[in-house]
Amino acid sequence: MNFKEFRVEDRLYLKCSMFNEKKLRHCYTTRFGGVSKGSIVGLNLGFNTNDSKENILKNYKIMSRDIGFNFDNIIMTNQNHSTNALIVTKKDAGKGLSKEGKFEGIDALLTNEKNLPIGMIMADCVPIILYDKAKSIIGICHAGWRGTSRMIVSITIKKMKEVFRSNSNDVLACIGPAICEKCFKTNEETANKFFSEVVEYVGNNEYSVDLPRCNILQILLEGIPNQNIFQIKECTKCFSDKYFSFRREGENAGRMGAFIELI
Numbered sequence: 001m002n003f004k005e006f007r008v009e010d011r012l013y014l015k016c017s018m019f020n021e022k023k024l025r026h027c028y029t030t031r032f033g034g035v036s037k038g039s040i041v042g043l044n045l046g047f048n049t050n051d052s053k054e055n056i057l058k059n060y061k062i063m064s065r066d067i068g069f070n071f072d073n074i075i076m077t078n079q080n081h082s083t084n085a086l087i088v089t090k091k092d093a094g095k096g097l098s099k100e101g102k103f104e105g106i107d108a109l110l111t112n113e114k115n116l117p118i119g120m121i122m123a124d125c126v127p128i129i130l131y132d133k134a135k136s137i138i139g140i141c142h143a144g145w146r147g148t149s150r151m152i153v154s155i156t157i158k159k160m161k162e163v164f165r166s167n168s169n170d171v172l173a174c175i176g177p178a179i180c181e182k183c184f185k186t187n188e189e190t191a192n193k194f195f196s197e198v199v200e201y202v203g204n205n206e207y208s209v210d211l212p213r214c215n216i217l218q219i220l221l222e223g224i225p226n227q228n229i230f231q232i233k234e235c236t237k238c239f240s241d242k243y244f245s246f247r248r249e250g251e252n253a254g255r256m257g258a259f260i261e262l263i
């Protein structure tokens with residue numbers, strides 16, 4: 001299992017080889033390419049940034065064309081580090097991007113319908129793409145430190161099991177580029193919110209937390225076999241030319257996206 005880089009002109013995307021390309025379209029975006037300028041130069045997909053709506057929409061359209069998504073159908077939400085996983089259907093197509101009426105406070109999306117790309121944006125937070133290969137269910141999670149401590153990926157997988165009767169053995173999970181344990185340092189109070197296995201004291205009252213690993217542990221606890229889980233081990237803060245990073249660039253950091261669609 002591995003991941004591959006997919007280039008279209010000056011754009012660069014990552015794809016996980018675990019996902020069957022005959023049945024799925026998916027990608028993790030990087031900052032390469034795109035029309036945004038200045039401090040957020042690149043393919044910025046975040047609306048809550050110091051970037052024009054026109055540029056951001058152009059970037060979404062470029063990405064859609066490169067990967068093969070129908071831009072008009074992509075569903076995006078207002079993410080707020082919640083534990084809300086929402087199931088979407090055809091009637092929601094385009095919501096939050098080409099159509100008005102964004103879903104508020106949703107940090108994971110699930111669907112079993114085709115031609116309905118679902119996406120989440122992030123800069124340092126952990127993007128997780130889920131796929132039930134037997135029942136053809138797709139899911140996507142945004143797990144920052146808050147979402148990780150609140151177990152958003154566990155909650156999303158539980159919902160797959162409850163609503164769609166997913167079996168753990170059929171679920172594949174890919175953890176995309178996110179902040180590494182060396183770059184995520186925090187205080188004791190925050191560090192205590194995570195499994196002790198992923199926390200390390202680094203001195204000066206600071207603790208490092210391996211957020212991607214913490215999500216992997218949650219996925220394992222849901223019974224997903226280890227061989228069904230893949231992590232793209234690239235840090236969004238360490239790889240400054242390739243990714244936007246909240247911890248490196250602050251509030252106005254651009255955003256990358258993770259997307260998946262059943263075809």
Ligand SMILES: [Zn+2]
Nearest residue numbers: 180183235238
């Ligand atoms: Zn790092």
